[in-house]
Amino acid sequence: MNKSAEAFRTIGEVADELQIPKHVLRFWEGRFPQIRPMKRGGGRRYYRPEDMELLRGIRALLHAEGYTIRGVQKILREHGVDQVKAAAHRVAAAQAATPAEPAARKRGRKPVAKAAAAEQQTNARDESPVPAKVQILTAIRELEIARAILLGQPLNAVENGDLKKPRAGRS
Known part of the structure; x- marks a missing residue:
């Protein structure tokens, strides 16, 4: 009913x-x-x-x-x-x-990257969607930048690959 x-x-x-x-x-x-x-x-x-x-x-x-x-x-x-x-x-x-x-x-x-990718796909329907590999690499890059900020390191350390590892005793 x-x-x-x-x-x-x-x-x-x-x-x-x-x-x-x-x-x-x-x-x-x-x-x-x-x-x-x-x-x-x-x-x-x-x-x-x-x-x-x-x-x-x-x-x-x-x-x-x-x-x-x-x-x-x-x-x-x-x-x-x-x-x-x-x-x-x-x-x-x-x-x-x-x-x-x-x-x-x-x-x-x-996630901001996902929202931006979805908007990009919506705005450009005629273009092919962003490949998954590019999305993954973008996400990794954003995580590296976030890590540098959290560790108080300059952002150019991300570009050079000089990110320091956090000490074992810290959480």
Whole structure:
């Protein structure tokens, strides 16, 4: 039995539709105060259509775009609920455009190099995508620069290959 788009949904129905466990929805309620399902007697949750949109956006940012919980909280704080809801539409459109690719589950922050590479591919659809070897070499270079900064070494040490190894006793 399919419900209309305006119908309220139970936590089980929401979990099935979003393909996430019920306990994750309860966890998100604690982390995102913007999620406010109606609660009836006995604590049974009923999610409104606007709650569903927000949950789809949160899921899209966390699972498809690789944001952390804190990253999504920051987006909600700085840009509002509508920006998070829009993320669900962006991801749905991207998945509709490339149905052959399986959705990869990523954790942590969205890497800057990857975001730039994706933007470059979007802007230049006629050009071939950046080879994986170039992406790997770029990532290694960025890590070497970050390491030099953390060790307090000049950036020209990266170019010369003169990076000093950290001492064993430090962490």
